[in-house]
Amino acid sequence: MGKKHDDIDLPGFPSLDNVGGSGNTETVKGKTKSKKSGGFQSMGLSFDVLKGITKRGYKIPTPIQRKTIPLILEGRDVVAMAKTGSGKTACFLIPMFEKLKSREPTKGARALILSPTRELAVQTYKFIKELGRFMDLKTILVLGGDSMDSQFSAIHTCPDVIVATPGRFLHLCVEMDLKLNSVEYVVFDEADRLFEMGFGQQLNETLHRLPASRQTVLFSATLPKLLVNFARAGLNDPVLLRLDVESKLPEGxxxxxxxxxxxxxxxxxxxxxxxxxxxxxxxxxxxxxxxxxxxxxxxxxxxxxxxxxxxxxxxxxxxxxxxxxxxxxxxxxxxxxxxxxxxxxxxxxxxxxxxxxxxxxxxxxxxxxxxxxxxxxxxxxxxxxxxxxxxxxxxxxxxxxxxxxxxxxxxxxxxxxxxxxxxxxxxxxxxxxxxxxxxxxxxxxxxxxxxxxxxxxxxxxxxxxxxxxxxxxNLDDFLAANISLRQSQSSNGENDKSKEDLVAEDRKLQEEKQDLLLKMRNFKPSTTIFELNRSQKSLPFTIMKDKRSKHTNVIEKYRNKMDEMEKEEANKQQEADEKEEADEADADEINQAFNKIVAPKKRKNLEDLYKDKKKKKKKTNAKDNEHYIPYQSADKHTEDGLAINSFERQAMNAEFSVVDRDNSSDFRPKPGMKKWDRIKKKMVSVQDPRAGKIRTESGAWIPSSFKTGRYSDWKEKSKIEEQLQRENDGDDDGFKPLSHDKRYPVGQHARHNAKVAAKQRAGGDKELRHPEQIVKARMRLEFIKKRNADNAVRKAENRKRSMRKNQRGKVKKGGKK
Missing domain, CATH: 3.40.50.300 (P-loop containing nucleotide triphosphate hydrolases)
Structure with missing residues (x-):
């Protein structure tokens, strides 16, 4: 009998069992040997994504990838925490490729990845190019410090994925008035670092511009309180994945x-x-x-x-x-x-x-x-x-x-x-x-x-x-270096010995030297300088001798006490537990923000101790409604409304506020208000904190440097609106913007062909022109007319000269005759 239908490999099509590096089966001497499941093949990924994973060299998913990728593919909002070097970048790129599938140039950006630093953004961009080499997706990189004109043109190409730093991306959003309605997938990479570097304002403003139906993924190494509050406000029923509880450092x-x-x-x-x-x-x-x-x-x-x-x-x-x-x-x-x-x-x-x-x-x-x-x-x-x-x-x-x-x-x-x-x-x-x-x-x-x-x-x-x-x-790492130094200094004697003998000899020599130095440091003489010469019965010698005999018990007691303290310190060192930092989020806050938490199980005794501590800290605050006496009367509001000058109203006007007025955006200083300047050592006028700022659609105040008008200048230079209008007029079905290559052709022939195509789309030479272009064309016509008139006059003069020469020649010939 022949093979079954399922086992037949079609020519030209690779087998899906071999994609991903670690397939479910492998051939050993003509027989199939089963492998463990749980690879990338079991996640239901498409063929192009699996092919990119295989070419990148990935074979078996890491623990964070095995737990995170299926949740993201389900469409859930995820907050993932894992140790460094565990493959967190692939956790959000593989579901992104599976979600976007192919390029859609008319829809706009569908994925947004925010990174805290330029280097991390560039690394993510390169990783997208390597892992998604078989995906037909356009990715652009938006970084602070780069040319904004090139970034304007890159965004006009309608990319599928945008990798950016938060500050420059918000600058482009405000400058270009970008509508992010097409964004379906948002990633905050190293989210805790984003908040530590002061990008909280930019992140919140960007979050307000994103649609509510988006899917948000946060990857972080720690979980500070700011990140918990951000997840509670911006994520929809998120799942918390914590794989950093047991091990904090890589094993190798x-x-x-x-x-x-x-x-x-x-x-x-x-x-x-x-x-x-x-x-x-x-x-x-x-x-x-x-x-x-x-x-x-x-x-x-x-x-x-x-x-x-x-x-x-x-x-x-x-x-x-x-x-x-x-x-x-x-x-x-x-x-x-x-x-x-x-x-x-x-x-x-x-x-x-x-x-x-x-x-x-x-x-x-x-x-x-x-x-x-x-x-x-x-x-x-x-x-x-x-x-x-x-x-x-x-x-x-x-x-x-x-x-x-x-x-x-x-x-x-x-x-x-x-x-x-x-x-x-x-x-x-x-x-x-x-x-x-x-x-x-x-x-x-x-x-x-x-x-x-x-x-x-x-x-x-x-x-x-x-x-x-x-x-x-001495550290053992320095032994070989010390031996090589000694060999270079000494010419003979040590070259005949093996390296192991040299290492052993050097270790023994270093230990002896270390012990000798340690003994010298710990050496304390039993006598003072007054007792150096004991043969002489001098007055200092007799005084120190009597003093020493009197305080012998005190000295012995002190030595015993120091020995006991050293033993206690050694015991405390062995029983020391892991220290918790103050800026970490509490368990109650984490439970309120995340309904589902995936984390390794802790030991029962630690959980019991944790619960006992929480029970001791809780205090009952019961209120007896029958015997409770309020601190204000029932008709207090009526009396306040009828009063002309009340003490509370005067006290409110003369209050001393301890709020940081420089950082509070809701505070508006009164005219003439002053404050003490610690640097100038005098009272200075209070500046309005909203001065030099603009208000966004979400109501937040951001620096006015985000709206400089550079985008308007770029549009006038590039004539982008005219090209888009021509394309829109030529297509009745819908708007289809030109590609970047067609809009900015390179080479003489390409530019000429682009101009000819633009004239044809606009209906020949009937396109609308600017006044400057009309004036330039008229001046060109006048110059051509003037040049033609000068040429005609010059030709007439040349013709008259030639006629005169001919007449003179005829006259000379007649005279000779």
Missing amino acids: LMLKFLYCRPDERYTALVVLLKYVIPQDAQTVVFAGTQHHVELICYILTKCGISNTAVYSSLDPAARKINTAKFVNKKVSVLTVTDVAARGIDIPSLDYVVNLHFPGKPKLFVHRVGRCARAGRTGTAYSIFSTDDAAHVLDLHLFLNRPFNINDDKTVGIAPQELMEEEHLSVTEVKNSHDIAGVLRTSENAYKKYLSSRPVASAESNARIKKIKFFSCK
């Missing part, structure tokens, strides 16, 4: 902490990049401020390390060029601020270095999450000093990890030989005159950074004083 990520003195921070960075991290590896260095970025770039360049930089105030074109250099491996080190701490995916990133320790543990998670993404491995080094020790302890409590410098191999110091080797070169760079201004600015910026950074907990500050960081041992 190794954390290592390098302790150093405050003045050796840059030296430790150079040692780390020169001796530990391979030269061909890709490394991202996070600095506190943009002033430190410039200083780090200068130091690394002088030390022979190829690097580039990206920060917020850098020119957009320069940011794009520098990022491309690093992604294409032209340089090995990229120094950035927190602008790249979220969402940026660099596939070949191997190492992350925190030069300045962040103030919040969650910012640390976002920084180190740039590497070890999507199942890869990576290492994150964090350089910290005495200023950052309490924050390091808070981080370990947040990650629920023990912090013990004696037993933990992830905390250590760099060998003194390597630090001394590079300290002189770094000091010479700092003392150069070329960098004096940058160094001074960076020092002031570091003081500002420490003062503005969130303060560590009081418990960590108290506990960190009892930790002896000078007893830290």
